[in-house]
Structure formats: C-alpha cells, structure tokens
Amino acid sequence: MSNIGIIARRELSGYFRTPSGYLIAAATLLVQGLLFNTRALGGTKLSSDVLIDFLRDSSGTTTVAAVLLTMRLFAEERQSGTLVLLFTSPVREAQIVVGKFLSAFIVLSLVIAASVYLPALIFVNGKVSLGHIAAGYAGLMLVGSATLSLGVLGSALARTQLMAGVLAAVFIFVFFLAWALAQVVEPPLREVIASFSLYEKHFFPFMRGLVQLSDVVYYVSLTYLALLASTRVIQSQRWQ
C-alpha cells in the first residue's frame, strides 16, 4: 500500500471509530433536510427552481461540513503528540497532506451522496433532468474539495482544533466575499476579483446544470494550491 493510502486509511478509521465522523454527517444531513423543507419547498415553484435552491443551500452545508471534518486533521494530532510519529517516519510531507485530505474527501463524499434522496424526491414528483442533478452534485464535490483543502491548510497552521476551524472559516470567507467585492470595483479589476469567487462565479453554473471546464479548473487549482501551501507549512515547521 502506498504511503498516501496508509495515512488515508488510518484517518478514515479516526473518523469512524470516534463519534466525530457520525456526528458531522448526521448534523449536515439534518440541516440539509430542514433547509429543503423550509426553503426549497416553500411556496409554489418550478421543480428546477426547487433543485437550484436545494443545491445552493447544500453548497453551504458542504462548506461547514468540510471545515468540521478538516479542523482535526493536523491540529488534533499536534495536540496529542501523534504527529511526531508521521514526521519521524520515512513519509514525505506531501504524502501526509494528501493522505489526510483524501480521507476527509471520502467522508465528505459519503455525506454528500447520502443527501441524494432529496433531489430524488424532486425527480420523482416533479420535472427535473438527471443531468441537472448530476451536474449539481459534481459542483458540490468540487466545492467540497476546495473548502476541504482550505480546511487542511488551516489545520496545518493551527495549534488547536478551534484555531484551525477559525482559520479555515476566514480563508473560505475571503473567497466567498470575492464576489461581493467585485460588485463594488470597476472593470477590469471586477472580472479579476470575481474570478476568485468560490460560490457565485463558479458554483452557480453547476447549480443551474451547467458544467464548464473553467469552473472545474478553478476548483481543482484551488485544491492543488491549498494542499501545496499546507505541505510547505508542514515542511517549514521543522525550522521553528
């Protein structure tokens, strides 16, 4: 088994051996279900609008779940002292970062997949295409991947889990606010800033059933860069 696999497997057991994984999954699904009932189903709407509302809310719950899932990854091990085992083993820092990210991504994917009964209800009772649902879920996975990687970065930087969560929230908020900021500046700066927007610019097309290469590239690049930064942070900690 590769080093990434060894680390990802241990992290997965960490999620499922302790209540944390189940708790995060249950809370996310509960909130998603409540939002679906109160917001998406409120009033008379086209079923495609119901799906769009559901996906917009889900991008929020996915983000919160991503922060909760990643904040422990490095910070908890730093506090309990187990990080030392990884750092004194012949494993590259990048392998540790990717292994941990992968485990959180698997858990988050399961949580996202578990919510599919809600759009299935719309599909059965209303009139939406499977393609729309699939595009929406692909978008959720990508939002999840990007926010998880920012969470990994927060955890790599922080000493405590709380601090890791706060840092991750701040990073995500910066990307979230990019859209609002773009609205108050003049072009061409507006286009530049808007292109960093985590939700409006890049997720909304998925929400409407549109898969665009540029959006996929944005999320994959953001994930890559945040994981690269995390690796550098971990490496630099040897100098402290």
Next chain:
Amino acid sequence: MIVVDKVSKYYGAHRAVADLSFEIRAGECVGFLGLNGAGKSTTLRLLSCLLLPTSGRISVRGLDVVSSPHEIRKLIGYLPDTPPVYLEMTVTEYLDFAGRLRGLSGAELDKRRQRAFELCSLQQVARAPISELSHGYRQRVGIAQAVIHGPALLILDEPIQGLDPVQIVEMRRMIGNLRGEHTILLSTHILTEIEATCDRILVMHEGKIAAQGTEEELAARLKAHRSLVLEVRGALERVRAALASVPAARDVQLQQRGPEHVHVTLRVDDAAREQVAAAIVNAGLGLHAMQTQSGGLEAVFLQLSEQAGRSLPPPQAAVPITPSVARDASQVQS
C-alpha cells in the same frame, strides 16, 4: 554513527542548544542527563530530523539532517516524551500502522510485530484499545513502534518518566535487551533511574554538555564533591569554633535551625570524617546526626550542572556552596 558539530538551535530568541559537539559510535547506548530545559529533548529532536539546527552540522551515518532527512528517517526509531499513540486504535492495529509507515508489509510485518510484542511484553494487551492501557503500557507501545522496523538508531526521550518503580525496572530490562541490536540514545532528568543502563552519559546544562563519562567516572567525580551534613545541638559560635579546629574541613556552612540547633554542611575527605565527629563531641556539643549528602548519580548531575552554570569553562575542582547555589539546588529538588 552520529557526528554533531557546533550545533545551535534557537526558538525565536531563546537558545535551546548552544554550540554543541559530540560523536556517538555505532552500538553505543548513550544517556543524556539534564534538568528540564537543559536542551536534551531539543538535541534528540534535531537528531530525529523533527527540527533543523539553526547553525552547525549533524550527520547520521554520513547523511546530513538538512539535506537528507528522508533517508535518515529510515534509520531511526523515535519515542517522544509522550508516546505518539492513537487512543482509538488497538495495540496491534497501531503497530501495523507504524510498521507500514516504515515500509513493512505482509509476512515481514507479522514477524516484526511479533518480535516487538516479545521485546516489550505486550502479548496480553495485543487486542486492547490503547485508550484502556495504563501509562506504563502506553510507554511500552511507544517503544514497540520505535523498534518495529529494526532501526539502526533508537532515540528515546524520557522513556522512564512517570513510571512506577516496578515499571522502571522492567523498562531498564527492556532497554538492556535492545542494546547491541541498536545504537540507543535516551534522555532523562532522573539519573538514578537509568543507572546501569548506559555505556556513556552526557550531562547537559543550558544547551551545552557540562560533563560526560561513564557512570563510574561521574560517580568518582561526585566523590570529590560529596558533602557531609551534621545536625548539632549547641550555640552557633561554639560549633564554628569546634569545626575550625579540624583543618581538613572545607567550605563549612552553618545555619541556625533553632535556639540550640545548628545545621552544618561541609566538605571533608573520608579519612577525616572521624575528626569532625570528635571535634564536636570534645567541645561538649551534641552530635544528633551526621550523614553524607546524597550519593548516586543524581547528585553528580546536580553538582555538575551547577558547576557548568556558574563557570564554563574551566571546570573547578571543588565548588564552594554559596547561598545562590543552595537556592538553585532547592528549586531543583522541589
């Protein structure tokens, strides 16, 4: 095996290790002794590639810790001051994880795990979750993860801390079993606990090596520094006068502990101890107690540390007991 050359390590402005140089040969078992904050843990972390030196060079088997940490990590097993165990895992799962991280798998992993179980007497808790184990057992699990891959260099940071006397004896036996197979570095701040364990002891103080030698050599140095403590009934001035008649008594310190009670500390050769007792008794004073202050390596280390702290270099032959040193020593004991 290990060459440390003029290594310093700063945490911000704080200097943890200062201009440290030493060599360790393959197969040696070396103990690092020092107070908390003396730089032992930092030195061991530098050797295990967890930290990088601020200046100087460290090489392990000719590999440099800055340029080849990955290769060095393959050679070492490291137990930090708190065992790096995942509480939710069972002992077997944990050792499998530690073994796989070091590249073991399949039958080789099974064999090595079995060997680690035997070395650390863990068979009866193999299936227990680590969260249910006592501190002593967790410490053993920590050692088991450090030896599972048969590393050339084994680094144990405070392996004996927090263990009860029975566990200490077992731990010493366990380290004894590991000798020969590995080059072993271990640290402690309570030297008596690793007596008869190490080939060589490096006494660290304020980031430097204050003294080094075998246990016997350090003990011999202690003998020269040993002091005699007396509890005497009588007036302070009379006690002082009586002791002044013994030329062999040096560094005499008197302390009034009660109206008719004087606490005396002095240095004297073994042969002249009788003279001290006789002088007290002949002066009509009451000799209530007379004993040699401590012994064992603990005191060597305390005294060498004091010495190093006060004057580095050159080492002094005898250290007069001054109030400041006495205060330092009492802080150490508390």
